[in-house]
Amino acid sequence: MKYKILLVEHDGSSLRVLKRVIGKANLDVVTATTLTEAKIIFENSTPESFLCAVVDYALPDAPHGEAIDFAIASFVPVIVITSQTDKDVRERILSKAVVDYIPKSNSQIYEYLSRLLTRLEKNRDVGVLVVGGNTRSRNDIYALLNRHNFISYQAANGEKALEMLNQNPHIKLIITDQKLPDMTGVDLVSKVRKTHTKESLSVIGTSEKGDAALLANFIKSGANDYLRRPYCHEEFFCRILQNVEYVEQIEVIKKTANTDYLTKLPNRRHFFAQVEKIMHSKPQSVSLALIDLDYFKTVNDNYGHDFGDVVLKETARMMQKHFAQDVVSRFGGEEFCVFLSNIEASAAKEKLDAFREAISEKSFKYKDQQVHCTLSIGISHKRTGKIESLLSTADEFLYKAKARGRNCIVDE
Incomplete structure (x- = not known):
């Protein structure tokens, strides 16, 4: 909209x-x-x-x-x-x-x-949780946040705040008073930091006291900022926006570091990190496929690198859709990788072969030109072992698929 x-x-x-x-x-x-x-x-x-x-x-x-x-x-x-x-x-x-x-x-x-208008639109997707035992003070902050289009929540005590935080992952900021019925604000910050880092969730502590020791306790316990009451309207919003934007900037940095620039798929490094997490959970079965676009150099040579980029981006888009429940990555050049867990080897091979057929039937178009491409795929199926072993086997089978004439799948 x-x-x-x-x-x-x-x-x-x-x-x-x-x-x-x-x-x-x-x-x-x-x-x-x-x-x-x-x-x-x-x-x-x-x-x-x-x-x-x-x-x-x-x-x-x-x-x-x-x-x-x-x-x-x-x-x-x-x-x-x-x-x-x-x-x-x-x-x-x-x-x-x-x-x-x-x-x-x-x-x-x-x-x-211009910045303020952009912020008002972004705020519609940002959750802020206000925690405090004083209903009037809590409602005042809640009303201020609503002016800026934030998705605002209220919690009257620490335990309710922790519950609401777990239920609403879009919460990017907590504003907590020091005085809570069941714990202190400092205690709440300590509990929050067991599951949420300062880079993923900002916390602002508030209090009516101008006690420097309390400020230090909030910061040492993991708060990002501290706000003494009473505060003026402008100071309040400067602090809020500064802390929300800090979390957003870290998200952008992480996304940039983990994403392939051209295709927007996870890059090789992030792929390894995701797969390692899954392997630690000891899935019942896993399959890893290396996918290579056949004769891709010919596409670049005959049609130009702009057309080649179109092929790579469209292949990546189709891959994200086809393997929505799996881990996908661009490994570099025209090579991609897919990791499938808790799926039997035969079903994994069938799913990959369906993708191979979809690409072979696809007509890639750019300006007044079009081209067809095919894929060679090597698959490794193992229930145990390290990711490096899976990759090595998949790479071996990809080489065999190329040797057999391309546009085919080879697995164990």
């Missing part, structure tokens, strides 16, 4: 620039120059179709933030832009349930707005 942004701005030059900024975030823009126009737009739309509203504080028919109140009442997250920078206006804006406010005098307004 592509979300819309309601942009309410009366200044023509600002309106044009803001439309370009929002468009670069791959979001549709619906514009209004007055509160009256914004109301008409909402009458003919559903609030759920809007990611948020970007609203100027002072409009010709709403000079004192009335458009902000209207958007909030329509259940749409609101980002306020304003040319008024005095303290009273700032406090008036932040007293409302807004996502954020951005002074027009800020030279970084457009870059920050």
Whole structure:
């Protein structure tokens, strides 16, 4: 679903620039120059179709933030832009349930707005768990998180928090008070870190005390950050976004390190790591297949490397679909590998042969050209042994498949 942004701005030059900024975030823009126009737009739309509203504080028919109140009442997250920078206006804006406010005098307004809009869209898939014995304090944090489109959860004690964490793998951040009915916040952090690393789950400890020793205890127990109450709206969200983005950046780094750049399949190193985990569980049976595209050099020589890349990427896509329950990898060049566990040798061979036939019937197309390719496959079936032994045997059988004329399977 592509979300819309309601942009309410009366200044023509600002309106044009803001439309370009929002468009670069791959979001549709619906514009209004007055509160009256914004109301008409909402009458003919559903609030759920809007990611948020970007609203100027002072409009010709709403000079004192009335458009902000209207958007909030329509259940749409609101980002306020304003040319008024005095303290009273700032406090008036932040007293409302807004996502954020951005002074027009800020030279970084457009870059920050683009980042904020991207973040609001991403947050729809990010879970945040709020833990605390004080219901009012917990609800206040919960409400703040909802402004930023997070999937928010609440737990009144530590044991409930651990249960909810195990049930919701999309939780990327825990905000926990020090005072809990059944344990301390520091104790909760220690329990969480037994199963979740700092790189996979951020934790922020909170407390009303400004005790440096408590801050140190939270950090030493595995918390990523610490927030003293009372805190201002802006500090709260800066800390939240910083910790969520830290986890996301680590995920991107890991994915990049474990993925083949061209085909997006797991690379050889990650393949070994995945298979080793499965082998430790002692599966009843395993099969490992080495798959090689026949005469692939000819494809590159006759049609060019761009066409060759198309063949590799399409083969990888078909492989991911056909072996959705198995471990697949691009080993390099035109060679791929599949690891199948808890499947009998005959069934594994049948599954691989079906894939071989699918590739042989596939017409690979690029621009005005097309080509057909075939596969040679060597399979090793062993219930025990190391991965290196499986690979060695599969490689031996792949060589035999090539020697037998290609487009065939050889196994033990």
